[in-house]
Amino acid sequence: MTTKMFDRIALIGIGLIGSSIARVIRREGLAGEIIISTRRAETLARAEELGLGDRYEQSAAEAVKDADLVIVSVPVGASGAVAKEIASSLKPGAILTDVGSTKASVIAQMEPYVPSNVHFIPGHPIAGTERSGPDAGFAELFQNRWCILTPLPGSDEAAVAKLADFWTACGSNIDTMDPNHHDMVLAIVSHLPHIIAYNIVGTADDLETVTKSEVIKYSASGFRDFTRLAASDPTMWRDVCLHNKDAILEMLARFSEDLASLQRAIRWGDGDKLFDMFTRTRAVRRSIIEAGQEVDAPDFGRIAVAKPAEASQGRD
């Protein structure tokens, strides 16, 4: 272990993302000491049982003392409260970052509390599964995924570079962008898909003419792909909806317009238009596979999915 980058890393929040960070820090030897804090006592106890850190603190303020890197991994709606709690305990010169799926709101919540001698650099690793909690994490989660940093005007370049190096050591590729642009991009690639998935599962669950057991039995024909997204953490997604409202409403409006147009083509039997709409989308998937962001296997069949040892622990 000669790759130590920080003497002390404090992880505030130890769910899927926080616990995956803890595991990769350990595997790569990135910290001299890992301090873990989370609000719920039983979650903290579970993190200790799993041996995710070196020290465990119920108090976030206590946890961040003397930490060189503080990573806040909580639902975005809780960011402000965490910032307020830890602000006066942060070590001068420390790097403070987060992993939230919305950035403008997190910045608005946290920045007012951050002391001027602390480097606040918001971040967002684009990775996850449909599971949650400290058991759900695994060290490979960030491998070959993108981590977006949204430095603030005037951020210290050396601190940004050091945080980028940390995420690179975790296996990620790094991008930086403006927080508002991040929120627009994520609204389409992540937030809208989750909202749509939650919605379609709800629609199916409400039907009177089709029984629940029929929906379950025949789900391999398409529906089950949506249920995976719709099994994601409700608290996280409630907060995302509340904290990226404008971008999400914009994407929902576009989606609904397009759907109305598609619906009209179905009603009027416009086969040529349907064929055109259904053809252009193939190229997008091919590009995703070529970019290494998806496996090129016919996953509908789900015939060869093996469970990794760590991930199989992750039950909600």
Added chain:
Amino acid sequence: MTTKMFDRIALIGIGLIGSSIARVIRREGLAGEIIISTRRAETLARAEELGLGDRYEQSAAEAVKDADLVIVSVPVGASGAVAKEIASSLKPGAILTDVGSTKASVIAQMEPYVPSNVHFIPGHPIAGTERSGPDAGFAELFQNRWCILTPLPGSDEAAVAKLADFWTACGSNIDTMDPNHHDMVLAIVSHLPHIIAYNIVGTADDLETVTKSEVIKYSASGFRDFTRLAASDPTMWRDVCLHNKDAILEMLARFSEDLASLQRAIRWGDGDKLFDMFTRTRAVRRSIIEAGQEVDAPDFGRIAVAKPAEASQGRD
């Protein structure tokens, strides 16, 4: 190979489903002879290169002569034309079935042509991948999936039982139901999810503020799950939309109503409502896993998907 069930099976259409049927018939020794017919000469030649059958006929009428079981696996819009072409060549006492994703329309198209001495028993194996063509098939496709039969009033019970036995030998579980109920069930579990997936990929592709490369790079955050469904065969899905119009329009209307309600909760910041909506959906996924229709692995991570030897041939 002592499990022969039919002397001759004719497969009309040799895409993903037809070629998977050919492979499982061969593996299980279910037929004395497999005769393959498809409209396009190059597809037929490819089926022959792959050794999927024992005989290859460009003419569907020629292919069905003396066949005890005829399976039509073509886009549902082509069902009527195929029935017309083969009607006078069908062997008395033969079983004629199909694999179409809509049933009322297929029956309306085919039944008028079917001679009274032929057992026409519509069917639908609920299985597939996002790939198409003779290379895409694999013998395990139907394993532990459901096959729905929609026998007509007065269908011969022995013939229905024999077709059910055939699908059981292919690895499937069998259900029978009314054609209109089938179309309603499939509209929600399959047709709506595909239409929604095609639509969201189209919406993303049209954005001016987010670049295509951003959509691709960050797709692991949810979007890529939709691109898999949206990579399905455009001809097949155009035909499904045109041939299950009423049920699909009904499901689209319900979906859009629900989405408007969800959108309103986002606009007005109704966190409790969002949390409730996002919570009920988890139970649905758990049921699907318990029913054996999905693997219990955190598939967002896509960390352990191995390609089966056969399926990896299947490129579009």
